[in-house]
Amino acid sequence: MFVTAIVGQKGGTGKTTTSLCLAVSAARAGQAAVIIDLDPQANAANWKDRRTGENPAVIAAPVSRLKQTLETARTYGAEFVIIDTPGKSDSAAVEAARAAHLVLIPVRPQIFDLETLPGVRDLLRVAGDTPAYVILNGLHPQARKQAEDAKAMIEQTTGFKVCPFHLCHRGSYAEAPTTGSTPQELDPDGKAADEIDRLYKFITQHENM
Numbered sequence: 552m553f554v555t556a557i558v559g560q561k562g563g564t565g566k567t568t569t570s571l572c573l574a575v576s577a578a579r580a581g582q583a584a585v586i587i588d589l590d591p592q593a594n595a596a597n598w599k600d601r602r603t604g605e606n607p608a609v610i611a612a613p614v615s616r617l618k619q620t621l622e623t624a625r626t627y628g629a630e631f632v633i634i635d636t637p638g639k640s641d642s643a644a645v646e647a648a649r650a651a652h653l654v655l656i657p658v659r660p661q662i663f664d665l666e667t668l669p670g671v672r673d674l675l676r677v678a679g680d681t682p683a684y685v686i687l688n689g690l691h692p693q694a695r696k697q698a699e700d701a702k703a704m705i706e707q708t709t710g711f712k713v714c715p716f717h718l719c720h721r722g723s724y725a726e727a728p729t730t731g732s733t734p735q736e737l738d739p740d741g742k743a744a745d746e747i748d749r750l751y752k753f754i755t756q757h758e759n760m
């Protein structure tokens with residue numbers, strides 16, 4: 552069972568979007584996928600209510616029950632687990648990172664997001680420095696240089712590694728959850744599906760390490 556925690560110290564950066572998309576990628580690749588939703592806002596759990604089908608499963612749980620919830624997932628044969636966390640909860644971020652093999656930190660290339668990264672760094676240190684990558688989210692689809700500049704700046708100023716694959720700003724990321732879906736389910740050959748697929752494959756490389 553491979554566990555990925557999606558953390559950050561700010562709302563609206565794309566944590567839930569990334570969680571849903573990666574869990575659906577895993578399910579489509581034949582893995583038994585589970586999202587553990589630690590956010591009291593329960594966006595992922597509500598998304599699940601709008602879908603049919605079992606995979607990915609979504610379990611809403613308080614952070615105090617994370618360990619037991621992971622054990623339940625393991626008992627039921629989960630292979631790919633994503634822990635989605637609230638934007639501003641130190642304990643959820645630390646516990647999720649502690650329980651995970653890999654941590655992903657979605658950020659938009661904006662100062663309000665980027666200036667939260669040193670705080671995330673401190674939390675991950677408390678959690679025992681789980682391997683972590685920043686994922687750039689919401690980039691302009693044509694702005695290749697924006698991605699390169701943001702990547703270089705983050706790596707130089709925060710010490711975080713930046714995932715070589717980013718997610719662009721696309722309407723389908725915001726529209727798909729309305730119907731309990733994800734972009735790759737709505738348009739399997741679309742650009743969003745392609746970038747999510749690259750991200751999923753990047754993660755599975757870590758799974759195999």
Ligand SMILES: Nc1ncnc2c1ncn2[C@@H]1O[C@H](COP(=O)(O)OP(=O)(O)O)[C@@H](O)[C@H]1O
Pocket residue numbers: 561562563564565566567568569594638688689690718719720721722723724725726
């Ligand atoms: N790449 C993207 N393109 C367009 N809209 C996005 C993208 N990523 C996230 N969003 C939208 O931004 C909002 C915040 O994203 P969300 O995943 O809920 O963030 P978080 O879970 O970090 O609070 C949502 O309305 C979501 O649909």
Ligand SMILES: [Mg+2]
Pocket residue numbers: 566567568590594636637
């Ligand atoms: Mg969220």
